[in-house]
Amino acid sequence: METPISFPSPGVVSPAPGAFDPPRYDLRGEAERWIDENPEAYALFVRFARERVAKGKRFGVKAIAERVRWEWDLEWDGEFKLNNNLVAYIARRLAADVPGAGALIETRKVRC
Secondary structure, three states, X not given: OOOOOOOOOOOOOOOOOOOOOOXXXXXXXXXXXXXXXXXXXXXXXXXXXXXXXXHOOOEOHHHHHHHHHHHHHHHXXXXXOOOHHHHHHHHHHHHHHOOOOOOOEOOOOOOO
């Protein structure tokens, strides 16, 4: 026996499409806040990006992020925190801040 199809009763409102989707985070804004709160670390990003631009070699900012983590551990006291989800937005900021970097930074389309 087949299950009968049921329809909402008159006056019952269905939830809007996407109403139960998980919230989207403002990663671009979070990355900008991270840069503002960590100027010494962002200065390392800029320094390492300039080194690559000077050589004219393409680069991924994820590699620079790992180098920043390494340098921070060697040179500074204190914990260094960088959410990997922010690196894509830091890459776009570097492309704007470092002359010539935009053509050399490898980026992909961001999802949110």
